[in-house]
Amino acid sequence: MDTARTDTFAGALRAAIAERGLGLERIREHLAQHGVKVSLATLSYWQSGRSRPERRSSLAAIGHLEEILALPTGYLAGLLGPPRPRGRWLKRVPDQPVPxxxxxxxxxxxxxxxxxxxxxxxxxxxxxxxxxxxxxxxxxxxxxxxxxxxxxxxxxxxxxxxxxxxxxxxxxxxxxxxxxxxxxxxxxxxxxxxxxxxxxxxxxxxxxxxxxxxxxxxxxxxxxxxxxxxxxxxxxxxxxxxxxxxxxxxxxxxxxxxxxxxxxxxxxxxxxxxxxxxxxxxxxxxxxxxxxxxxxxxxxxxxxxx
Missing domain, CATH: 2.60.40 (Immunoglobulin-like)
Known part of the structure; x- marks a missing residue:
C-alpha cells in the first residue's frame, strides 16, 4: 500500500478500497451483513475526508472495515485520533473544509x-x-x-x-x-x-x-x-x-x-x-x-x- 497516501484515515481508507478493488455498494452490503448500517454517502465522505466516523454507531464499522479490506486490526482506528471536542455538533466538521x-x-x-x-x-x-x-x-x-x-x-x-x-x-x-x-x-x-x-x-x-x-x-x-x-x-x-x-x-x-x-x-x-x-x-x-x-x-x- 502506498504509505504516502495512508497518513490520514481518509487516505488509508481510500487506498485500501482501491487496492482491494471493492465498490462502496459491496462494502455497504458487507457491513449490513454484520449488523452495521452505513450509507453510501457516508462511506464516500469518509474516503474523501469530508467527514470521519465519530458517533458510536459509525465507530462500530471500523473493525469490520479493517476486516473487509484486509487491514491490520486497529489500523484505521489508530488514524482517527482522539474524539473532537465541544459537543456533538462539531463532529460534522470535515478534516479538510472544502474551498x-x-x-x-x-x-x-x-x-x-x-x-x-x-x-x-x-x-x-x-x-x-x-x-x-x-x-x-x-x-x-x-x-x-x-x-x-x-x-x-x-x-x-x-x-x-x-x-x-x-x-x-x-x-x-x-x-x-x-x-x-x-x-x-x-x-x-x-x-x-x-x-x-x-x-x-x-x-x-x-x-x-x-x-x-x-x-x-x-x-x-x-x-x-x-x-x-x-x-x-x-x-x-x-x-x-x-x-x-x-x-x-x-x-x-x-x-x-x-x-x-x-x-x-x-x-x-x-x-x-x-x-x-x-x-x-x-x-x-x-x-x-x-x-x-x-x-x-x-x-x-x-x-x-x-
Whole structure:
C-alpha cells in the first residue's frame, strides 16, 4: 500500500478500497451483513475526508472495515485520533473544509474574487448562530436580507468575516452591502458581469481565543427588484443554529412553499411548509452543515404582474 497516501484515515481508507478493488455498494452490503448500517454517502465522505466516523454507531464499522479490506486490526482506528471536542455538533466538521468557491455554480469566478480578500480566519470562527431575515415586496421582488451572526474565535487575532453574494440575474444591479452592528466594510470586490459581490466585514475589535462577537449586516437590492422564488444559505462549515425567516407583503403571497436541505450527497431533503398567519416562512436548522438550507416557492397565476 502506498504509505504516502495512508497518513490520514481518509487516505488509508481510500487506498485500501482501491487496492482491494471493492465498490462502496459491496462494502455497504458487507457491513449490513454484520449488523452495521452505513450509507453510501457516508462511506464516500469518509474516503474523501469530508467527514470521519465519530458517533458510536459509525465507530462500530471500523473493525469490520479493517476486516473487509484486509487491514491490520486497529489500523484505521489508530488514524482517527482522539474524539473532537465541544459537543456533538462539531463532529460534522470535515478534516479538510472544502474551498469556499466550490459551493457556487461558477467556482472559477468566485475563486478569483475570494483571492482578493483575506479568508484566513474563516475556518477559525465557530458559527454559533446565524439568522437571515428576508423581505419580499408587493411586486414579488426581494427587497433585501438582514443577517445576524454570532461567532466565536478559535485563535487569537480573528478580525473579519467574509460575505459572498451571487446574483442569478446578471442584468440586475448588485445589492448594496450595509454594515449594521460591530463591523465595517473592508475590501470589497464587485463583478457585475458575474453577478458577484465578495466583501470583508471587519470586526470592531480583534478577537482573542474564546471571544465571541455578534455582527449584523444588510444586503439591499436596488430596483428593478429580482423576482424571488427561493432563498437560502450555503454552509462550508457547520453552524449550531441557523434561523431563516422570509416575510411576504400582504399583496404578494406565494403558493407551494417548500423547505430544502442538502449535505452534498445525491439526495436533497425537500418538505412542504406553510406560512404563518402573518405571511412569513420560518425555518430552523440545528447542528447543520456543511450543506445548503433554504426555502423555495411558486407564485399564483398570473406569474408576473404588470
Amino acid at each position: 469556499i468557491s466550490t459551493l457556487w455554480s461558477d467556482p472559477d469566478e468566485v475563486d478569483w474574487a475570494i483571492r482578493q480578500v483575506d479568508t484566513s480566519w474563516d475556518a477559525r470562527l465557530t458559527r454559533l448562530s446565524q439568522h437571515d431575515f428576508v423581505t419580499v415586496g408587493p411586486d414579488r421582488g426581494e427587497r433585501g436580507i438582514r443577517s445576524r451572526h454570532v461567532l466565536r474565535a478559535e485563535a487569537d487575532g480573528a478580525d473579519r468575516w467574509v460575505v459572498v453574494v451571487h446574483v442569478d440575474e446578471r442584468d440586475r444591479p448588485l445589492p448594496l452591502l450595509r454594515p449594521l452592528r460591530h463591523c465595517t466594510v473592508g475590501r470589497l470586490v464587485a463583478q457585475p458581469a458575474a453577478g458577484l459581490v465578495v466583501a470583508e466585514l471587519l470586526f470592531d475589535r480583534a478577537l482573542r481565543y474564546g471571544d465571541s462577537i455578534v455582527i449584523e449586516h444588510e444586503l439591499v437590492n436596488r430596483p428593478p427588484y429580482p423576482v424571488a422564488t427561493e432563498c437560502g444559505r450555503k454552509f462550508r462549515l457547520p453552524v449550531r443554529e441557523y434561523v431563516l425567516e422570509v416575510a411576504f407583503d400582504p399583496l404578494a403571497r406565494p403558493v407551494e412553499c417548500k423547505s430544502y436541505r442538502n449535505t452534498g450527497g445525491p439526495d436533497e431533503d425537500v418538505r412542504p411548509v406553510e406560512m404563518d398567519a402573518g405571511g412569513s416562512l420560518l425555518g430552523v436548522a440545528l447542528d447543520f452543515g456543511p450543506g445548503g438550507y433554504g426555502f423555495r416557492w411558486k407564485w399564483p397565476s398570473p406569474h408576473h404582474r404588470s
